[in-house]
Amino acid sequence: MSVQFGRWNFDGKPVEWDYLEKVKPVIAPYGPDDSGSYAKTSISILYCAFHITRESRRETQPHVTESGAVITWDGRLDNRAELIRQLRDVLTISSTDVSIVAAAYEEWGTSCFAKLIGDWALSIWDANSRSLILAKDPFGTRHLYYSIGKDQVTWSTILDPLVLFADRSFALNEEYIAGWFSFFPAAHLTPYVGVHSVPPSSSVAIRAGSTPSASIGISIQPIESVTAPMPNTKSTSEPSSPKPSAAGSARTIPSSPS
DSSP: OOEEEEEEETTSOOOOHHHHHHHHHHHGGGOOSEEEEEEETTEEEEEEEOOOSTGGGGOOSSEEOTTSOEEEEEEEESOHHHHHHHTTTTOOTTOOHHHHHHHHHHHHGGGGGGGOOEEEEEEEEETTTTEEEEEEOSSOOSOOEEEEOSSEEEEESSSHHHHHTOSSOOOBOHHHHHHHHHSOOOTTOOSBTTOEEOOTTOEEEEEEESSOEEEEOOSSSOEEEEEEEOTTOOOSSOOOOOOOBTTBOOEEEEOOOO
16 A cells, blocks of 8 residues: 655645654655655645556656646556557556556546546645545545645545644544444544545545535545635635435535634
8 A cells, every 4th residue: 555645735835844754754664665755835745655566666656747737646457458548649558557547637637537447546636726636446445534624634545644743633533433333434434533534436626715624425436525715815606515416415524623
């Protein structure tokens, strides 16, 4: 399992260097094969690789697309050949999985998630739309967590850095604990109130706005609407809430108070 980690400050300030230095040794043991980082203005992304395929040994992550989107990918593509045929103008048989995912996102946007067959979790920072997208495959065996505060959103493959280095404490999530006694907790829950898990077969989109919140709806590939505060900006209209899908009802998760 490779480790994805990132923080986006809504107020436009750079992510603190000492904060990232505390995170690095915590995530490094999970991805001992390689590491990379991306930093620009108010966003910083870290990646620690654990190679599971031959192609992954040639990957450089975070991966920056031609349009400027920054992708981190943890997983394995099982339909590489099919996607390479569909995107043959920009890919070759030797293309890495993250390159294939990047080309698919450039071609189809978030609709590409339904075309990615395999075992995976990913994050995409799209500078053009100033949005963060987190997504997981239908089985959801790879973890991807996020926490939205007043001034930033932080995401990670593992819970440790979200909890250990937050500027606030998290209460234990009684609903999550009760879920283990009854059968299994709901897919979006974690042991901590204010830290959420991306559910299987879902994606979460975090965009600039007025009030941070997250709406979770389970279906083949729903896009979860998340609005986050930005400095000196006024929202001209309230974002519409996503409609419940045929596979499940929408659930709204408020951001955690700072």
